[in-house]
Amino acid sequence: MSAVARQRSESGAEPRPARVAAKAPPLADRVRARLHAYALDTRLAAGGRIDGDPLLAARAWQLAHRATRERLACALDAVLHELDGAPGARAGAAVAIDRHEAQVARSELIRLAQRLRDSEPVAAKGVALVRRLLCDGASPLYLPRRTPPGAAGVSPSPTGAGDELWRALRRAAIALG
Numbered sequence: 001m002s003a004v005a006r007q008r009s010e011s012g013a014e015p016r017p018a019r020v021a022a023k024a025p026p027l028a029d030r031v032r033a034r035l036h037a038y039a040l041d042t043r044l045a046a047g048g049r050i051d052g053d054p055l056l057a058a059r060a061w062q063l064a065h066r067a068t069r070e071r072l073a074c075a076l077d078a079v080l081h082e083l084d085g086a087p088g089a090r091a092g093a094a095v096a097i098d099r100h101e102a103q104v105a106r107s108e109l110i111r112l113a114q115r116l117r118d119s120e121p122v123a124a125k126g127v128a129l130v131r132r133l134l135c136d137g138a139s140p141l142y143l144p145r146r147t148p149p150g151a152a153g154v155s156p157s158p159t160g161a162g163d164e165l166w167r168a169l170r171r172a173a174i175a176l177g
Contacts, residue, residue, distance in 0.1 A: 126176030
């Protein structure tokens with residue numbers, strides 16, 4: 001039995017997120033991590049381990065930093081603000097949000113913004129998942145791309161229930177720790 005599985009079975013709760021180093025990584029690693037943010041975020045979102053990888057560790061430190069968390073929480077607030085506006089009103093996003101998905105996930109959007117702002121430590125994996133939801137125009141937060149006439153349409157949610165964003169936000173919240 002793994003240490004994580006043992007901790008879960010003994011306490012009945014999810015383990016706390018692995019601590020990201022409190023000390024800032026070297027400047028050169030932080031700059032390189034910023035330049036490769038998309039690829040590093042993809043690895044972190046997939047559960048990549050930061051041990052022995054200075055760039056991944058630097059990116060995890062950047063994501064767990066208070067300023068990054070606040071920026072992401074503000075972006076979630078902007079989604080909520082746009083959702084409260086008149087249909088068609090946009091807060092400047094290049095891709096329109098999927099209002100139905102966002103309405104279904106409203107409580108999770110609020111909860112996630114609050115979690116990003118609280119003082120508890122977070123796992124970089126969860127922050128990376130939130131960032132990908134907000135920055136990837138193909139995420140369930142945004143309207144699906146239109147298919148050309150005659151092409152087979154794909155439902156934005158496998159269940160067709162309009163809860164794909166809610167499920168993605170729940171995964172991110174759980175990953176935050």
